Amino acid sequence: MTAESYALILANGAYPSRKILVAFARHAGLIVAADGGADAALRFRIKPDVIIGDLDSISPETLDRFAKSGVTVKHLARQTDTDLEKAILHVKRRGYRKALVAGATGGMTDHTFGNLSILLRHAADMRPVCVDPHYRIDLVTGSVELPVVKGSRVSLMPAGGPCVVSVSGLRYKLKRNRLAFGEKEGTCNTAVSSSLRIAVHEGWLVLFREFDLCLFDDFLLQEESLD
Numbered sequence: 001m002t003a004e005s006y007a008l009i010l011a012n013g014a015y016p017s018r019k020i021l022v023a024f025a026r027h028a029g030l031i032v033a034a035d036g037g038a039d040a041a042l043r044f045r046i047k048p049d050v051i052i053g054d055l056d057s058i059s060p061e062t063l064d065r066f067a068k069s070g071v072t073v074k075h076l077a078r079q080t081d082t083d084l085e086k087a088i089l090h091v092k093r094r095g096y097r098k099a100l101v102a103g104a105t106g107g108m109t110d111h112t113f114g115n116l117s118i119l120l121r122h123a124a125d126m127r128p129v130c131v132d133p134h135y136r137i138d139l140v141t142g143s144v145e146l147p148v149v150k151g152s153r154v155s156l157m158p159a160g161g162p163c164v165v166s167v168s169g170l171r172y173k174l175k176r177n178r179l180a181f182g183e184k185e186g187t188c189n190t191a192v193s194s195s196l197r198i199a200v201h202e203g204w205l206v207l208f209r210e211f212d213l214c215l216f217d218d219f220l221l222q223e224e225s226l227d
Contacts (some may be wrong), residue, residue, distance in 0.1 A: 006090035006098040006219060007070070010048065011084050011115065012036035014058055014106025014132045016211065018044045023220055024100055024131070035083040038062050039105055050074060051089055053083030077164055085118045088128070098127045100219055105132045111191035120159050120204060129219075136215045140205045144198050148191040152210035156186030163203030169193035175199060 008028035012035065015021055025031055025046045035039045035053030038210040042062050051058065051066060052074040055105065067073050068171060076086050091099055104115040116137075118143035123139040138146075139159060148154060162180035167173065171190040179186055191209075209215055218221070 005092070005096065006100055007032060007096040009034060009087045009091065009099055009101045009104075010037035010041050010046070011087075011103035012040065012099060013103040013111065013115075014141060015040060015044070015102050019090045021102060022046060024102070024216075025067045027220060028100070030091060030094055030096060032087045033058075034087040037083075037087075040103060042066070044205065046110050047071065047114040049196055050090065052086050053074060054079070057083070071135070075127050077158065082114065082118060084115055085121075088118065088122050088126075092122070092126060099126060099128045099131050101128055102132070104130045105135075113148070116159070116206065125178050131211070131216075133211065135208045135211055138209075139208045140198055140207050141200045141203070143200075145217055146198065146207075146209070147194060148196050149214065150191050150194050151159070152191050152212065153208075154189045154196070154210070155208040156189070156208040157181075157208070158185070159204035161203055163205050166199045166201065166204055167196060169196040175176050179205070 006028055007030040008024055014125040021044050033048040033051045034056060034187045036057030037050045038048060038058045039062050048071055050064065050072045054077050057076050118168045120139055122128060148169065154181065156165065158179040158181055162175055162178055164178050166175050169191060171192050174186060207213050
């Protein structure tokens with residue numbers, strides 16, 4: 001495994017197109033299906049390395065097919081963590097500190113909130129990135145400069161408590177603004193530049209950037225064409 005290697009985790013929610021997901025799978029060092037995420041893997045014709053969870057969501061047909069094809073199945077019946085967290089813990093034990101999580105949003109709203117909470121819980125010692133049909137979602141703290149498509153939608157939400165944030169490159173700039181759930185959010189902003197300069201002075205920020213392949217140079221080869 002190289003320093004740039006990442007794990008692809010398939011959860012049981014909404015996905016980008018098959019073509020894009022297959023490209024992510026092709027470059028991943030490890031593919032882990034979290035329970036019912038294996039059904040999505042089969043639908044997209046992606047073979048995971050591991051299926052993990054309490055196995056109450058995966059269809060028996062999918063489980064049987066992958067097990068017969070040599071996929072490792074880890075049945076963890078414990079209910080103290082979710083299937084997604086079981087998958088995250090597995091990739092961390094395998095030495096990965098960078099994970100692309102597909103299918104963590106969509107479906108039941110409580111699952112989406114819960115999944116983002118789980119990712120925040122592990123963001124201090126790994127870098128989880130979510131991808132769905134609409135957004136790339138990152139958990140941000142400290143100071144970073146990130147690419148964005150000019151004219152695209154950008155939203156910022158506090159994670160796990162209030163955060164104080166400054167951002168340039170947006171129509172509505174933020175300068176040490178305090179974002180807090182139930183108090184103030186930063187949704188529905190617009191990029192006016194090709195990059196965002198973000199400083200999170202306190203807490204953690206959930207950054208939503210409207211989906212575009214140019215945002216994924218850290219996961220896909222720049223020269224790769226998906227046309």
